[in-house]
C-alpha cells in the first residue's frame with residue numbers, strides 16, 4: 001500500500017485497518033496483532049519519511065451496549081487519527097450485545113453488519129425485521145447517532161453505509177419521509193459532536209453504490225450545520241488508493257464545500273478544494 005501510494009504521488013498516507021472487536025470476525029484484526037500493526041506502520045513511517053508521511057489509524061466499530069471508540073481500548077496505541085463507524089445494528093428482538101452472544105460458528109446472535117454480503121443481509125432482514133427495511137434503517141441511523149454522541153474518534157465513517165445493500169432503491173426509498181427523518185436524526189447528532197464526516201468513495205469504487213457516501217442531500221444538511229468533511233477511498237487494496245477521488249471532490253463542491261479537512265503528522269489542517 002505504501003509503495004503504491006508513493007508511486008501515485010501521495011504526500012500523506014493514513015492507514016485505518018478495522019480495529020479488533022471483543023470477539024473474532026473475518027474482517028477485524030485480532031487483538032493480539034494490534035501491537036504488530038502499529039509497530040509496522042511506525043517502521044514504514046521512518047522508511048518513507050523523506051517523501052511521504054505515514055499515519056497510524058484505526059477504524060473502530062461502535063456496537064451499542066458493547067464497544068465503541070469512546071471506550072479507549074486503543075488509547076495506548078498512540079494513533080495519529082481514528083475513524084468511528086457503525087456497521088452493526090442490534091435489533092430489539094435479538095439477544096443483548098455481549099461477547100457471549102455468539103453461535104457455534106462464532107457469529108454474533110445480537111445483530112449483524114449492514115454492509116454484509118447481500119444473501120446474509122436478506123436473511124437477517126427477514127429474521128430480525130420481518131422484511132421491513134425501513135425499520136432496519138431506523139435502527140441503523142440510531143446507531144450512527146449514538147456513535148457520534150459517544151465520541152472518542154476524529155472521523156465518522158461512511159455515514160449512510162445502509163445504502164450499500166439498496167442498489168437501485170431495491171429495498172427502501174431513500175426519498176421517503178421515514179428514511180429522511182431517520183437520516184436527519186443522525187445528521188443532528190453528528191453536527192452536535194466535534195467530528196469530521198468522510199466522503200467515502202469505497203462503495204462507488206466497488207460497484208455497490210452509484211455515488212459516494214454520504215448522499216448529496218445529506219452532505220448539504222451537514223454543511224449547513226458547519227460539519228467539516230474529508231475524502232477517503234476506503235481502499236482495501238493498493239489499486240483502490242484514491243479510487244473515484246474526483247467523484248468525492250465533485251460531491252463536496254456540489255454541497256458547497258470550499259475546503260477539505262485532512263490529517264498530517266502535525267495534526268489537522270484544511271486543503272482548499274480548488
Ligand SMILES: [Zn+2]
Nearest residue numbers: 059085157158
Ligand atoms: Zn467501515
